[in-house]
Amino acid sequence: MHYHIVENQDGELTDAVPYCSDFCHREHQGILYRGWNGCHEGADYDQECANCGEKILGLDGIEKQAKIHTTEKLQALDDEHGDNYHYQLVDGERYKLTDGEVEWLDFVRGRYCIADHVIENMEDNIYTMDTIGLGQAMEDDGMFPKIVMLSEDSVLHRIAFFSANEPD
Numbered sequence: 001m002h003y004h005i006v007e008n009q010d011g012e013l014t015d016a017v018p019y020c021s022d023f024c025h026r027e028h029q030g031i032l033y034r035g036w037n038g039c040h041e042g043a044d045y046d047q048e049c050a051n052c053g054e055k056i057l058g059l060d061g062i063e064k065q066a067k068i069h070t071t072e073k074l075q076a077l078d079d080e081h082g083d084n085y086h087y088q089l090v091d092g093e094r095y096k097l098t099d100g101e102v103e104w105l106d107f108v109r110g111r112y113c114i115a116d117h118v119i120e121n122m123e124d125n126i127y128t129m130d131t132i133g134l135g136q137a138m139e140d141d142g143m144f145p146k147i148v149m150l151s152e153d154s155v156l157h158r159i160a161f162f163s164a165n166e167p168d
């Protein structure tokens with residue numbers, strides 16, 4: 001990301017305005033633009049470009065997107081008291097389908113909206129979360145908040161149950 005640095009008269013840093021690109025930095029600051037200042041890692045949290053408003057992922061967001069969830073890793077976090085919000089994924093997080101879930105997908109392929117949705121958002125059996133599209137596909141199959149013909153014990157089903165956005 002890019003920053004526009006603001007200093008006081010003693011040369012101390014008083015503000016760092018975030019931008020998604022040098023273009024936005026230049027456009028927003030006009031004559032105050034002090035030159036290219038990119039290649040910054042940014043904050044832990046997500047920020048917005050001060051010019052175009054585009055979301056700039058912070059380190060936490062980047063880490064989440066890089067990680068691929070698996071059934072084993074998610075099930076290891078199960079809580080006997082039923083607090084299972086580790087199945088709640090945000091947009092861009094990825095999950096690798098099990099062999100059983102891939103079989104389910106082959107079975108519903110071409111027959112249900114959920115299959116189209118998963119296939120569209122999947123590469124090498126790794127699904128990338130799209131909470132709105134997922135909720136819509138479940139709704140279009142008349143199943144929200146469940147997935148048609150998939151065991152409710154499967155991790156993919158749990159992820160969908162906790163993560164999908166309910167359509168209006």
Ligand SMILES: [Zn+2]
Binds near residue numbers: 019024049050053
């Ligand atoms: Zn921008």
